[in-house]
Amino acid sequence: MEDPSRDTIIGIDLGTTNSCAAVAGEEGTVRLIPYKGGDFIIPSIFAIDDKGHELIGHEAKRQWQLNPRNTLYATKRLIGRSPMDDVVESVQRSVQYRVHAGARNDVELDCQGRSFQVSEVASRILGKIRDVASDHLGFRVERAVVTVPAYFTDRQRQAVKEAGRLVGLEVVRVLNEPTAAALAYGLGKHLKEQVLVYDLGGGTFDVSIIDIRDRVFEVKATGGDIFLGGIDFDNAMIAYVLADFRRRHGVDLATDPVAMQRVKDLAERTKVDLSSRDAVPFSIPFITMTPQGQPLSIDMRFDRATLEQLTEPLIDRTLEILVRVLSDAGLKPEEIDRVMLVGGQTRMPAIQERLTAFFGRPPSKGVHPDEAVAIGAALYGWSLSAGGDRQLQLLDVIPMAIGIEQAGGETHVVFGRNASIPNARAIEATSSHDGQTELVLRMVQGDHPEAARNEVLGEFTFGGVRPCPAGEVRLEVIFDVNVEGILSLHVRDRDTGREMKSTVRITRS
Ligand SMILES: Nc1ncnc2c1ncn2[C@@H]1O[C@H](COP(=O)(O)OP(=O)(O)OP(=O)(O)O)[C@@H](O)[C@H]1O
Ligand SMILES: [Mg+2]
Incomplete structure (x- = not known):
């Protein structure tokens, strides 16, 4: 018999407040992975007690009140962020642990006199989930599909993959949370429906419109706010x-x-x-x-x-985003066949009432708001672990434009907002001074025409450009966004065909 550990890809919903994992069996039937006492949820909390013991999940949550400075929670809001980001300061105001700039232009968190990168904290939580799953399944889990908010940037997606690497868990794919929920709802039902997923969790809001045609799940448009939950x-x-x-x-x-x-x-x-x-x-x-x-x-x-009354402005913001996503998808409210609620916060009656008023009918109870994301991730993992008839086709989109910072400081858009992925584009480039041997491209993500107002994804440096008089070398830059929304690029000399692939990616802002 084959070693099941090599084949199995579990699904992990790495939430701001709660994480959850699931696994699909041979036939694609999914079960949630229970933790001690049958609880399916692991709080996304990491702490160190005064004896120096690391605590993760329930153990960390239990001592939270007494050890607030050394209990790290809601760290998902900081993953893949630059310390210059305004959001870092606003997080600091609402948490009891200390947040500061790290050495690698990232954010670090203090815990019991030690400093942790945000992806290290995520890796501790992923490691705990992996261990719980391994104990439950009886073999060592090595691969997972991990979900992220649809509104995560490339940089945040990379940070989640890095978190897996740190703990020896291969993150085979990152998958958008609303897309995962749609898979949990629709896979295997032979549907033909236009579904809107309204996902309001502990930390983030996402809304996606997904066209389901049997095994094809096509995201039409997405939007959200990673600081609304x-x-x-x-x-x-x-x-x-x-x-x-x-x-x-x-x-x-x-x-x-x-x-x-x-x-x-x-x-x-x-x-x-x-x-x-x-x-x-x-x-x-x-x-x-x-x-x-x-x-x-x-x-x-x-x-x-x-x-x-206190939270009305927050609900208003979700509605504004929803209206924009509908318009991006070119759809009217009545063209949506089903509105699906995901995330614990959607249990608030006022939210359901607002959506009922907006769509003229109540949202569907088609999925479990806490479990759908993990279940969808497990189904996707299952479809990836074997080919053939398990295949499902996932067509997602990027939430914000990806572009190049031009000399004048404006953004040259390469992929527009809601561009479908996987996707590739090529543009022509040349040298700007005589004998130039390097091409440097600063990539940004965001919808602002001014590059500096967008998130910096990185600076890519291509060495080995053929020295020529300015403007003579003909280069082709190929941008590739994979199915996970992660960007890579390479450059080719059009005359010699030579590829300059060795990219140096420096992320700084
Ligand atoms: N009955 C309820 N009424 C209102 N809010 C609730 C209810 N149950 C849970 N919540 C809220 O839902 C949030 C947690 O939701 P969920 O577990 O879906 O988030 P998450 O997956 O951790 O976060 P995210 O998806 O944003 O990363 C918490 O803020 C919690 O207070
Ligand atoms: Mg969630």
């Missing part, structure tokens, strides 16, 4: 509670990490409760002390209407 709903509540406390007692809880952690925990639980109840108490006894040593408590009630 359940955490922002929690933060809106936290800000409200802190302001109320300040008004009553003149004390700012934001400066006390342990108090903040308690508020954060209760805010999230309250938000979840308010999806099924109209009002709930919000009380935390002895949260802090007055300068005179008198204990103070939080003692309030939260109702659903207040939560809805």
Whole structure:
């Protein structure tokens, strides 16, 4: 018998707050991989306790309140980011651990006196999931399909692959989360449907329109915001509670990490409760002390209407993105056959009501909002692990344009937003000064005409250009975006046919 470990490709949903894994059996029937006690979810949290022990998942979550400075969570928001990015500062304001610039123009996180790259943290979580899956399956899992938000850039996708490499897990493919959900819903059902996936998780929002024709899954358009998720709903509540406390007692809880952690925990639980109840108490006894040593408590009630009012701007943003994606796809709301909800935050009734009002009918309950992404990833892994009739055809798109920074600072678009992938384009280039031997291309991703306002993907340097007078050498630059949305390029001398492939990719901004 063949060694199953070599064939098996599991599916991993690496979430901002929760991760989940699944595996498909021989016939393509998928099961979720259980962790201790039958729980299918592993919190995406990494911590080090005061004895120096590394804790991952539930173990890390359990000690979170008492060790907030050394508990790293929601790190997916920082993966593949440059430290100059504005988002880094806004993350720092909402977490209790320290975020700082790393040596490799990346972001590093402090934990118990040590510094970790964000992909190292992701690799610890992936490693834990791999170990849990290996224990469950009885062989060592070595390959996985890992899902990412559709709105992730090339650089963020690379960082996820790197995280797998660090822990010896081959990330065979990165797959877009909404696309995975569509696979979980539609594979094997012989459908002909236009589906819109509205995915609002803990950290990110994605919306994709996917045309399903039996085994062909074609993404028509996608959009999103990688800084819009359940955490922002929690933060809106936290800000409200802190302001109320300040008004009553003149004390700012934001400066006390342990108090903040308690508020954060209760805010999230309250938000979840308010999806099924109209009002709930919000009380935390002895949260802090007055300068005179008198204990103070939080003692309030939260109702659903207040939560809805506080978070309305967030829901508005998701609708704005949705409208743009519909227009990018050239579709009207009534042309969508099914609206599918993915991600824990979509359990909020106000979200379902807004979508019902927009589409004139309620969203479908076609998939499990927490499990669909992992299931779709496992199905994709299964289709890749063997050929033949298992084949499914996936046609995805890139979420933002990819282009070159031109001498004047503007973006020359090579692949437009929602360009289908896999995809390749070629452009002509030449030397700009006599005897030039190197061609340098600075690639960016984003929809802004000004290159500096977009995300830098890297600077590619091609050595070995044939020295000629300026403008004489005829070069062809070939850009390739693979099925995962990852860019590679190579350059060819049109006269000699010689390929200059040795790319040096320096990512800096
Ligand atoms: N019943 C509920 N009502 C409202 N929000 C909920 C409910 N259940 C879970 N959530 C929220 O859903 C979010 C987690 O969703 P999910 O597990 O889908 O995210 P994730 O996969 O970790 O994140 P992402 O996909 O953004 O990377 C949390 O913010 C959580 O508070
Ligand atoms: Mg998710």
